[in-house]
Amino acid sequence: MIPRKLAIALGVACLLVLIGLGVFAPAHLSEFDSDRVYLGALDAPPFGTDQRGRPLLEYAQQGASVVLFPSLFAGMVVGGMGVVGGLLRCVGSARVDTAVQAFGEIVGSLPRMVVILVVALLIPAGSRGLLPLAFAWAVLASPGAMDEAASVAERLGGARFVEALRAHGFSWSRVFLYHIVLLNLRPVVVRQAAETAMQVTFLEIALSYLAAQENQSSFTHADNVKSWADLLEIGYPSLVLDVPTGHALALGLGLVAVVTVMSLMLASAARAR
């Protein structure tokens, strides 16, 4: 297992990289420059250029700006729903448990990708963005988070655990926020939130890649903005054809790796103790 401090450092570092890229993203890509076409990372630092001589750094920045807020927002929604699920189990009310179970069964039975595509199609072309899709994804993912958090609360003893802590003289807020959420639900909630943030990023890449392959507008961002999927699309031919775009593929996969490492490290850092 990775030491907790190292996991925190790596997770936060990856998050800061993404925030740094997203915050400083240019509104438009640079102008066409025929002298700098397909330059590698050494010739055009830090990441090289595309088929029109534009820096791939701008792709990375714009892609980060597309996924940054929606993925963090979706993570927070799922984390929040997980907290709610865990706390509701500690209330020890049969009616509340039934209502939560019904919500979980109804939402959990919906085919996730179909719902996402329906939501994507419902959004007017002029106001497309990842946020509504991320929210829909978070709502669809929340029954799993609620169920897992409720299982943790159940293992703690549910209402009995609350009562025992009350008997030890702790206030309601201390019992629920500190003992239950911070000490016990935290690992589950943070992991679910980090996983959802990663999933939303991958969802964006998948949808944008499909749109790019079909020469259509993406559901997740405006046409003047590039996604990390564009890096993969530019770089993929280098695997099968003699095209010098391996650096774009490496950058795209590197960014995916940053998101994955961030998710895994934050989840690892949130473990008990």
Added chain:
Amino acid sequence: MTSVLELRGLAIRAPKGILVNGVDVSVYAGQVTALCGPSGAGKSLTARACMGVLDVVPGLFGGSLRFPALSSRDWFEGVVGKGRRAQAALLRETESLRGGYLSYSPQAASSALNPGRTIGRQMEMALARREKRVDPADVGVHIRELLDEVGLQPYVASSLPGELSGGMCQRAALAIAIAPDPRVLLADEPETGLDPVLRRQIVELLVQVGKAHNSGILLISHHEDTVERIADHVLRLTPVHPGGGE
């Protein structure tokens, strides 16, 4: 005999019927008062009434609760028969007592020990509720003393509950319960889930440690042999309403 807890005429009702009716309990410093009886007799409800953590929803209860070592007033006064609001009021009213004047050793240690915190950290929080403030520099010494008192090694302080055996958890829960030097130590069937040898050890340890701290012990048990052997005062409860109680 110095009385530390007096419960008079406790009556608890729920929509289904009467759960506890007319129970009187007195707990004395340095002595063991045992509440025994079959399942459904209202032992745990009576114990919760003593702690002010009743969870009868919508609960209706009556009677009077006094802590003579603290004040002469009735802690149930003004909250009789008002259901959920009364329950909330009583919780607020008695909050300052719990974990300090009143301490609790639960039925299952697993539901009293927080799995996300080390035993030492949980003992620190309990020590912080002592009437006589513990010097932060001495906390480590107090923790080692308490662990030694309940027969645990010092390394247990840095362990999470999940890393300990059932018997060790029960001992750790007892160390946490006794850490605030309570006037009343309420032990709710502390022998539950333990084998006969360990059961005897834990109950004897509870009595020994409680008496060493001059705490009045309210022991809830359905093991008549245990109660007969160690209790100074025995109160036998019988079910008032079929299916009600615990």
